[in-house]
Amino acid sequence: MPRASATAxxxxxxxxxxxxxxxxxxxxxxxxxxxxxxxxxVRGKVVxxxxxxxxxxxxxxxxxxxxxxxxxxxxxxxKVTVPGGVxxxxxxxVDGMASFTEGEDVVVFLARGSDGRWRxxxxxxxxxxxxxxxxxxxxGQVRFLRSDVKSGERAAERMSVAELERRVKEAR
Amino acid sequence: MKRATLxxxxxxxAIALVALPARAYLRSRxxxxxxxxxxxxxxxxxxxxxQDGPTGGGCSDPAQVSNLLRDSLATWGAAxxxxxxxxxxxxxxxxxxxxxxxxxxxxxxxxxxxxNLVVFRHGICSGNPQCTGTDLEACADQIGCWxxxxxxxxxxxxxxxxxxxxxxxxxxxxxxxxxxxxxxGYFFTCPNLAxxxxxxGREVEPSTFGSPCxxxxxxxxxxxxxxxxxxxxxxxxxxNATMFATYEPGSVRLRVLNVDxxxxxxxxxxxxxxxxxxxxxxxxPPIQQQPKSGGGGCSTATGxxxxxxxxxxxxxRRARQRQRSAG
Numbered sequence: 001m002p003r004a005s006a007t008a009x010x011x012x013x014x015x016x017x018x019x020x021x022x023x024x025x026x027x028x029x030x031x032x033x034x035x036x037x038x039x040x041x042v043r044g045k046v047v048x049x050x051x052x053x054x055x056x057x058x059x060x061x062x063x064x065x066x067x068x069x070x071x072x073x074x075x076x077x078x079k080v081t082v083p084g085g086v087x088x089x090x091x092x093x094v095d096g097m098a099s100f101t102e103g104e105d106v107v108v109f110l111a112r113g114s115d116g117r118w119r120x121x122x123x124x125x126x127x128x129x130x131x132x133x134x135x136x137x138x139x140g141q142v143r144f145l146r147s148d149v150k151s152g153e154r155a156a157e158r159m160s161v162a163e164l165e166r167r168v169k170e171a172r
Numbered sequence: 173m174k175r176a177t178l179x180x181x182x183x184x185x186a187i188a189l190v191a192l193p194a195r196a197y198l199r200s201r202x203x204x205x206x207x208x209x210x211x212x213x214x215x216x217x218x219x220x221x222x223q224d225g226p227t228g229g230g231c232s233d234p235a236q237v238s239n240l241l242r243d244s245l246a247t248w249g250a251a252x253x254x255x256x257x258x259x260x261x262x263x264x265x266x267x268x269x270x271x272x273x274x275x276x277x278x279x280x281x282x283x284x285x286x287x288n289l290v291v292f293r294h295g296i297c298s299g300n301p302q303c304t305g306t307d308l309e310a311c312a313d314q315i316g317c318w319x320x321x322x323x324x325x326x327x328x329x330x331x332x333x334x335x336x337x338x339x340x341x342x343x344x345x346x347x348x349x350x351x352x353x354x355x356x357g358y359f360f361t362c363p364n365l366a367x368x369x370x371x372x373g374r375e376v377e378p379s380t381f382g383s384p385c386x387x388x389x390x391x392x393x394x395x396x397x398x399x400x401x402x403x404x405x406x407x408x409x410x411x412n413a414t415m416f417a418t419y420e421p422g423s424v425r426l427r428v429l430n431v432d433x434x435x436x437x438x439x440x441x442x443x444x445x446x447x448x449x450x451x452x453x454x455x456x457p458p459i460q461q462q463p464k465s466g467g468g469g470c471s472t473a474t475g476x477x478x479x480x481x482x483x484x485x486x487x488x489r490r491a492r493q494r495q496r497s498a499g
Contacts, residue, residue: 054307054310055277055309055313056275056276056277056279056286057276057277057309057313057331058277059309081307083309083331084331086203086204086336089335089337090278090280090333090334090335090336090342091202091204091333091336092278092332092333092334093200093202093203093332093334094320094329094331095329095330095331095332095400096326096329097320097329111298111321113297113298113308114297114298114299114300114303114304114308115298115303115305115306115307115311117307119308120321121321122321123320123321123326
């Protein structure tokens with residue numbers, strides 16, 4: 001692509017509206033908090049996702065192929081259930097909850113519910129998207145209360161994958 | 173930088189300056205990118221369930237909570253621009269009082285009840301023996317527990333159901349996580365705005381602290397989440413707005429709309445005008461009233477919704493055809 005066209009495309013992309021977002025109200029958690037309260041923390045790739053009805057709610061089952069188990073125990077291919085999704089032409093958005101896209105490289109803090117289903121621990125704070133050496137949660141939908149992150153710990157926010165992995169593995 | 177590249181960059185930058193003025197409010201969007209909006213903003217019915225909370229001593233009288241919810245919802249319909257004496261919006265919540273239902277979401281079956289519900293949740297679903305063998309979301313609707321996490325973080329969420337192709341909201345429900353154990357859920361308080369107040373702390377039972385004190389002000393939460401129910405999101409760089417993305421525990425300030433919140437509700441739902449049903453600022457021709465029931469008699473929720481979606485899609489196609497004809 002000629003440089004001028006590439007520049008135009010890049011600038012045009014900047015003009016596009018921000019990603020859709022609704023909002024939740026949450027306490028800010030540290031990576032260490034999330035790790036301590038999770039049954040497993042995995043890094044993997046989103047393979048597929050399927051929405052279904054639970055009563056009047058839509059939930060989405062996300063298949064994640066695990067490439068590394070950072071903490072706890074989880075299957076090699078773990079099905080993560082998140083609230084919200086699309087069925088036909090009806091969309092349902094549960095604000096502040098993690099969402100996934102197919103092919104996405106992710107780190108997920110997992111909690112296993114008593115219904116046997118895996119869910120994201122800490123809502124949107126419990127899922128990081130990995131791009132190259134960078135890991136970041138999508139917190140655009142979350143509205144935080146005053147943070148009470150302990151000294152020496154770090155909030156669930158953008159950081160290097162290496163630091164995220166270290167903090168997860170060293171959390172006590 | 174070559175001249176052509178520089179020209180493109182400068183042109184795009186100039187467009188950006190014109191196209192992206194500082195926005196005082198932000199609209200919520202659906203999964204398909206459509207802005208969310210209510211077709212009939214005058215009298216959006218809302219009911220509430222106080223069966224499962226709040227239970228703390230700071231806000232345990234259902235009548236008091238109910239009145240505060242009524243006032244919080246009415247705040248949006250009373251939005252006025254500075255210097256004006258009448259509300260600048262057509263939007264009105266119609267609070268219809270307490271109910272006993274706990275079910276969140278949308279049922280598209282003909283005649284199915286679809287309350288816009290405000291509901292308190294108490295206790296964590298996961299690990300609750302009554303939830304064994306069932307989806308936690310279904311269990312929450314049955315026994316009133318919190319299904320969304322283990323209770324350490326989330327205070328309140330809003331679930332919005334909408335038509336994917338148009339952004340029309342068909343249902344909005346607010347769930348609030350009541351305190352049930354140390355660091356599980358939140359103490360909600362309903363202080364009177366007339367007097368001074370202090371912060372109780374998250375883990376101090378308000379009734380034992382003294383009165384008045386504020387922990388998590390339920391009026392602030394109601395008002396903010398109601399903004400989401402009507403289709404507003406967090407505005408960037410507007411720290412004084414009720415819809416801004418930070419809440420200081422102990423504060424009751426979010427009960428009062430600021431000029432950016434007023435701008436949002438009055439632009440999307442102007443008094444005497446049509447709802448702004450696109451993100452662009454232009455209003456599409458009103459779509460014909462979409463029936464919520466009739467005809468299909470589908471036996472499952474999914475079938476009912478899909479049946480209704482077919483009607484919506486046909487309407488959307490007709491709307492696009494009308495636009496093309498008009499253009």
